[in-house]
Amino acid sequence: MPEFVDILNAIVLFSNFVLVPAISYGAQLALGALGVTLVYSILRFSNFAHGDLMAFGTMLVILITWGFQSMGISFGFLPTALLALPFGIVGAIAFSLALDKSVYKFYRLKKSPPVIFVIVSTGVMFMTNAIVRFIIGPTDQRFMDGTKFIFRPREFKEFTGLSEGLALKSTQVLTVTITLIAVTALFYFLKKTRTGKAMRAFSDNEDLALLSGINPDRVVFITWIIVAALATTAGTLYGLDKSFKPFTYFMLLLPMFAAAIVGGIGSPIGAVVGGFVIAFSEVIVTYAYKKFFIYLMPPALEPTSLMQFLSTDYKFAVSFIILVVVLLIRPTGIFKGQST
Amino acid sequence: MHNLLNQKYRAPLAFAAMGLLLMAVGMGQSWPFALAILNLCIISAIMSLGVNIQWGYAGLLNLGVMGFTALGGMAAVLVSEAPVLEAWSVGGQGMVVSFILVVITIILSILVYRNMAASWQRRVTLSLLYIGAFFVINHFYEPAVRAIESVNPATSGFLGGMGMPIIFSWILGGIMAAGVAWVVGKITLGLRSDYLAIATLGISEIIIAVLKNEDWLVRGVKNVAGLERPVPYELDLQATPWFMDMIASLFSGRLSVLTEVEGAAALNDLIIQGSSIFVKLCYTGLFTIVLVAVLWLSTKALNSPWGRMMRAIRDNEEAANAMGKNVVRQHLQVFVLGSAVVGIAGAMLVTLDGQFTPTSYQPLRFTFLVWLMVIVGGSGNNLGAAFGGFFIWFMWIEAEPLSIAFMDLVTMGMDQASDLRNHLVKSAPHFRLFIMGLVLLLTMRFMPRGIIPEETRLHSV
Numbered sequence: 001m002p003e004f005v006d007i008l009n010a011i012v013l014f015s016n017f018v019l020v021p022a023i024s025y026g027a028q029l030a031l032g033a034l035g036v037t038l039v040y041s042i043l044r045f046s047n048f049a050h051g052d053l054m055a056f057g058t059m060l061v062i063l064i065t066w067g068f069q070s071m072g073i074s075f076g077f078l079p080t081a082l083l084a085l086p087f088g089i090v091g092a093i094a095f096s097l098a099l100d101k102s103v104y105k106f107y108r109l110k111k112s113p114p115v116i117f118v119i120v121s122t123g124v125m126f127m128t129n130a131i132v133r134f135i136i137g138p139t140d141q142r143f144m145d146g147t148k149f150i151f152r153p154r155e156f157k158e159f160t161g162l163s164e165g166l167a168l169k170s171t172q173v174l175t176v177t178i179t180l181i182a183v184t185a186l187f188y189f190l191k192k193t194r195t196g197k198a199m200r201a202f203s204d205n206e207d208l209a210l211l212s213g214i215n216p217d218r219v220v221f222i223t224w225i226i227v228a229a230l231a232t233t234a235g236t237l238y239g240l241d242k243s244f245k246p247f248t249y250f251m252l253l254l255p256m257f258a259a260a261i262v263g264g265i266g267s268p269i270g271a272v273v274g275g276f277v278i279a280f281s282e283v284i285v286t287y288a289y290k291k292f293f294i295y296l297m298p299p300a301l302e303p304t305s306l307m308q309f310l311s312t313d314y315k316f317a318v319s320f321i322i323l324v325v326v327l328l329i330r331p332t333g334i335f336k337g338q339s340t
Numbered sequence: 341m342h343n344l345l346n347q348k349y350r351a352p353l354a355f356a357a358m359g360l361l362l363m364a365v366g367m368g369q370s371w372p373f374a375l376a377i378l379n380l381c382i383i384s385a386i387m388s389l390g391v392n393i394q395w396g397y398a399g400l401l402n403l404g405v406m407g408f409t410a411l412g413g414m415a416a417v418l419v420s421e422a423p424v425l426e427a428w429s430v431g432g433q434g435m436v437v438s439f440i441l442v443v444i445t446i447i448l449s450i451l452v453y454r455n456m457a458a459s460w461q462r463r464v465t466l467s468l469l470y471i472g473a474f475f476v477i478n479h480f481y482e483p484a485v486r487a488i489e490s491v492n493p494a495t496s497g498f499l500g501g502m503g504m505p506i507i508f509s510w511i512l513g514g515i516m517a518a519g520v521a522w523v524v525g526k527i528t529l530g531l532r533s534d535y536l537a538i539a540t541l542g543i544s545e546i547i548i549a550v551l552k553n554e555d556w557l558v559r560g561v562k563n564v565a566g567l568e569r570p571v572p573y574e575l576d577l578q579a580t581p582w583f584m585d586m587i588a589s590l591f592s593g594r595l596s597v598l599t600e601v602e603g604a605a606a607l608n609d610l611i612i613q614g615s616s617i618f619v620k621l622c623y624t625g626l627f628t629i630v631l632v633a634v635l636w637l638s639t640k641a642l643n644s645p646w647g648r649m650m651r652a653i654r655d656n657e658e659a660a661n662a663m664g665k666n667v668v669r670q671h672l673q674v675f676v677l678g679s680a681v682v683g684i685a686g687a688m689l690v691t692l693d694g695q696f697t698p699t700s701y702q703p704l705r706f707t708f709l710v711w712l713m714v715i716v717g718g719s720g721n722n723l724g725a726a727f728g729g730f731f732i733w734f735m736w737i738e739a740e741p742l743s744i745a746f747m748d749l750v751t752m753g754m755d756q757a758s759d760l761r762n763h764l765v766k767s768a769p770h771f772r773l774f775i776m777g778l779v780l781l782l783t784m785r786f787m788p789r790g791i792i793p794e795e796t797r798l799h800s801v
Binding site: 130 | 474
């Protein structure tokens with residue numbers, strides 16, 4: 001039997017490298033997947049430009065953050081980007097509404113099939129991608145300021161006396177807090193308010209909703225506002241936690257789609273759960289458990305290899321294997337979404 | 341004027357305009373550059389034809405083009421590189437055993453799948469089978485990988501290929517892409533159109549991830565450079581008597597007016613230039629043969645009863661199904677065929693480059709750009725798709741110098757040292773993504789059938 005301290009050490013190790021990172025990554029994916037799922041259920045297409053909308057909103061936030069920093073404005077121990085976030089959201093909303101009016105509306109009125117929307121959204125993806133690269137450049141940007149850690153591994157070790165350290169970054173706490181607030185507000189809005197109910201009715205049955213006097217333009221308008229706000233928030237949190245790079249945001253599209261589909265596309269609660277499912281599986285499958293088992297196993301049974309299922313380079317592949325498996329055995333996802 | 345835009349004249353006019361554009365580049369920039377664009381135009385046209393088979397004939401939205409291109413590229417390495425015997429002797433056995441075990445696992449899982457009723461018991465059995473197989477296979481696989489990758493890691497560290505002429509890879513690339521497409525199609529076809537798009541996009545990322553990380557296969561991110569060429573090398577040509585004589589006789593008029601010393605120097609320059617053009621022309625010839633063959637075969641197929649059936653399925657799946665056509669099987673067939681064509685083009689691309697670099701495969705360049713070619717050219721029309729390949733590749737290359745020139749013009753009035761000017765000029769290359777997106781949106785809006793649209797067929801009974 002391993003000693004009690006070893007069990008504690010194993011738990012701390014696991015929390016530090018799997019639990020905490022996966023929770024914050026999951027929260028970021030959940031916010032992104034919520035946007036994908038809302039566009040899908042109201043506007044009825046898979047938006048391939050969503051990753052780039054995130055990049056666009058985040059870029060605005062970064063630019064405004066730099067502006068604030070040069071003016072000497074800061075947000076105390078919190079990152080300045082949080083002050084800039086509302087302005088970035090407004091910009092992203094304006095951008096989305098302009099895109100809807102100039103691009104998507106035409107096909108909506110024509111009642112084009114979803115495939116056409118997918119192709120058109122890849123066109124939007126190209127253009128947004130170009131705008132972002134043009135303005136802020138294709139390289140990595142870090143814009144995190146304020147306090148970086150709530151506690152560092154060393155402080156944790158000194159405090160608890162364990163040999164394993166646990167780090168808790170302020171961005172991780174921020175991510176989870178803001179996601180909680182955003183998701184609660186969104187669910188309250190969808191379930192309790194008149195407009196939210198109209199949106200759900202529109203999503204369930206468009207013709208019936210129109211007959212009941214729901215104004216489709218208003219529903220679309222509100223949807224883009226929510227989607228742009230969620231995308232910018234998700235992008236900013238991801239950028240604060242890691243860093244901002246246009247190409248990475250484009251690539252985030254894949255796990256976000258996976259999260260939305262695994263959870264059940266069209267279902268908001270599914271998107272949140274899907275985000276965590278994808279994040280946890282990516283981290284769990286690519287973590288090397290060697291040290292973890294050394295703590296738990298008697299010395300004779302200690303593992304010699306890294307005890308890693310897949311190398312970290314396969315992170316993206318993991319989300320897609322899950323996606324494909326879900327599509328095969330339960331195409332409607334965990335929470336029954338729209339399947340046709 | 342109306343006649344000019346008539347269906348009949350569109351294709352010849354479009355291709356003639358393309359030819360003029362390439363000639364303009366040849367005269368304005370340089371001939372080797374124009375030929376380099378032309379060669380890639382031909383490869384792009386073949387890729388575009390492959391995607392057109394899937395989208396134009398059958399309406400399948402395959403966003404995994406990049407993956408099949410890369411598989412073709414891998415075939416080029418596997419065919420042309422010499423086998424690394426040392427690696428085979430240290431790790432070959434383990435690899436073969438793992439491969440056999442994988443095959444056994446697949447057979448077992450098919451047996452379980454067929455012989456058990458759909459239930460949770462079947463799911464549990466399958467999961468246990470896969471988990472068990474994972475550990476058993478890893479037991480043989482991991483040591484073999486480590487052994488292979490430690491054989492001269494700086495120069496080889498992989499199993500090598502078959503040591504055959506690289507041109508055979510064009511066939512093998514097609515076959516490998518077709519094989520993978522069959523598996524992918526089995527899994528994903530039958531999903532709704534946009535799920536298919538997402539699933540294929542993801543699978544192509546998985547293929548690239550495997551190519552990047554499985555060093556024992558094609559060296560991963562360490563790349564394979566210096567692949568054998570199917571055409572002569574410039575340096576060899578420059579020392580070949582018949583080539584020197586040919587250049588001398590071609591330019592005898594120009595050379596005769598020069599003195600002997602000047603003439604010898606001028607001849608030397610001409611031979612160096614000429615060898616580069618000659619090599620590119622050899623590639624152009626080889627690629628043209630493939631393009632014409634693919635174009636001819638796909639036009640034949642499109643006009644045959646098979647093509648009529650595919651169009652019927654595309655335009656109304658339910659009706660075709662009701663007429664007794666097996667929609668899923670036909671979709672699989674067309675998916676495999678189109679992917680094979682893309683695989684061939686992928687092998688040709690690596691042959692032209694002479695190197696295989698997995699990191700160069702990016703979805704914007706290898707998936708979405710090819711889609712743009714098909715849609716702008718004219719989906720459902722083979723000549724249109726081929727033209728799209730030429731036109732969009734040309735734009736992709738020329739958009740960069742043009743946007744830099746444009747930015748120089750816009751910022752002319754600004755101070756040379758101003759930050760804004762520097763930023764604008766430096767960012768100009770990103771403009772081409774913007775132009776591509778704009779072209780796609782404008783085409784979808786105002787010319788959804790493309791530059792050379794699909795013929796409207798009216799059959800009298």
